[in-house]
Amino acid sequence: MIRVPPLPEAKKINCITPTSYETFKTCYLRGIIESNINFKKFIYFHPKTILGIVSHEIISDIYSNNLNEVLGNDFNSIVNTIKEIFKNKCQFYANQSKENPFILKSNDVENWPGYNMRLTRLIRFIQKNVNTNGKKQQTLKNKGGIEKTYEVFNGKLKGKPDRIRKSNDHEIIIEDYKTGQILEAGSLKPHIRRQMLLYSFICQEAFKVSKIRSIVIPLFGQPYEEEVDLLEAKSIANDAITILNDVNRQIEEVNSGLKSLLDLATPSKNACRYCSFKFVCGRFWGNHELRLSKDSFNVEGKVLGYKQYGKFTNIYIDCNLSKIVILKNINEIAGSLLGETIKLIDLQLEDNDDLYFIAVPTYRTIGFKL
Structure with missing residues (x-):
């Protein structure tokens, strides 16, 4: 077992992203800790997180034409190669920390819960979307350019959509792929929808278009597509900047001694259930009902x-x-x-x-x- 690290210093947050927006909406303290590189291992060495990262990386490699040589083979050969790539990437992340903090750390990544399910879904996704053995399916790699980061509000709001396509001079299509479930009661999960709205505002500013469609592509299931309400997208973007400014205002108060960093915590059942940093949060630790x-x-x-x-x-x-x-x-x-x-x-x-x-x-x- 490792020692409990101290709380990080309260440093100014320079920008907010569609992902960190959701974190800060939930809890300012969690967002501040998550932005500190020394605490990344408490997120990224969790087996479920690694499986998601690896699935996403492989799909990104397909989009970016990095697996063209593999995808030109017959499907059985593709499956065997993807299995090997998937396992090696999981093992790479599992080996990154000599002080892996997780108790149930298994050296055999193939025994991780969810390993076979994620791999099977990845293979089905490839089978459905990628040319194999000369078949004339629509290929992912012909759908758009590589990932690129765009920024607005003088760099305060940044985002990197998985894929952007230009439909015509006035419209773009933003594609984002997910490794988990994307729907809730038949509609796009609220946090994913907010993410797509932020991407849309950023891309509207970057490309100066009047119409945007967003498509969320899950690893398993049907894509979800909708035309973006650009006024709603602008409203969410303004809210993100409001949160960023408020976080930095409160960080200044911490550094001037007006409050403690723990005062920025907002413990609740939803906020704390999947938080990776409960171990340093005195507010959580003092709430017996939660812990x-x-x-x-x-x-x-x-x-x-x-x-x-x-x-x-x-x-x-x-x-x-x-x-x-x-x-x-x-x-x-x-x-x-x-x-x-x-x-x-x-x-x-x-x-x-x-x-x-x-x-x-x-x-x-x-x-x-x-």
């Missing part, structure tokens, strides 16, 4: 003892709660944790009896020594 929920059980305490069961270990932790916490099925060397005070993030509460909280690690669980 001791069934699906996100977070504890801190002294390791009292352990029992070995084959290659797995159960450890007993005194967390100053009403009961002892038993953490099951970890593969850490338990002897090195005996007597240590540890912090564990994103466990799952498996059982709760009169004497014990019984929890198990998930693939989101991060462990720290204090």
Whole structure:
């Protein structure tokens, strides 16, 4: 286990993007931490995140003509090559950190939850959209240029759509591909729609067009297409700049001693559930209802003892709660944790009896020594 890092310095945020806009809308503190390079490993070494990054990279390589040699083969050869590329890329990201903070870190990436599902969807996507063995399907690589970053408001708002096509002198088409689900109750998920509106405003300013269509292309399922309301896009862009200015105003207050960085946290069930930085957020840690929920059980305490069961270990932790916490099925060397005070993030509460909280690690669980 690694040591808990201190909160980062409160530094001015120079720009906001469609992605960081959603983060800052949820919690200013989370956005500030996420912008700090030293905290990236708490996001990017999570297996689910790696699978999404790798899927996106491979599709981007197809768009950018980097896999032309592979795609010219028969489909069976393409499948075998994509499988190899997918595995190697996952392994590359998994090996990036010598201090990987995740408890359930598996060296065998093919055993990750969701690995085969993501790979299968990627292969189906390629089969549907890419020329194979001379067939005259519409190819992704003929749909547009390479990714490019555009900026407006003197660089305060930046965005890099996956693909932009010019339909005519007055219209462009923005394409963005997603590795997860894109619909909610039959409509585009609100955060994806806001992202496309921000891309649209940025591109309208860059290309000076009067009409924009957006197409969101999922790895699995049908694309979602709509004509963009440019007035709505402008409204969302103005809101993004308002948030950026307010964040920087509050950062100035932190640096002048008027408030603490933790005052910028807005803990809630939705904000905290998938936040990767709960371990440094005192506001979250002080809210027992949030940190001791069934699906996100977070504890801190002294390791009292352990029992070995084959290659797995159960450890007993005194967390100053009403009961002892038993953490099951970890593969850490338990002897090195005996007597240590540890912090564990994103466990799952498996059982709760009169004497014990019984929890198990998930693939989101991060462990720290204090």
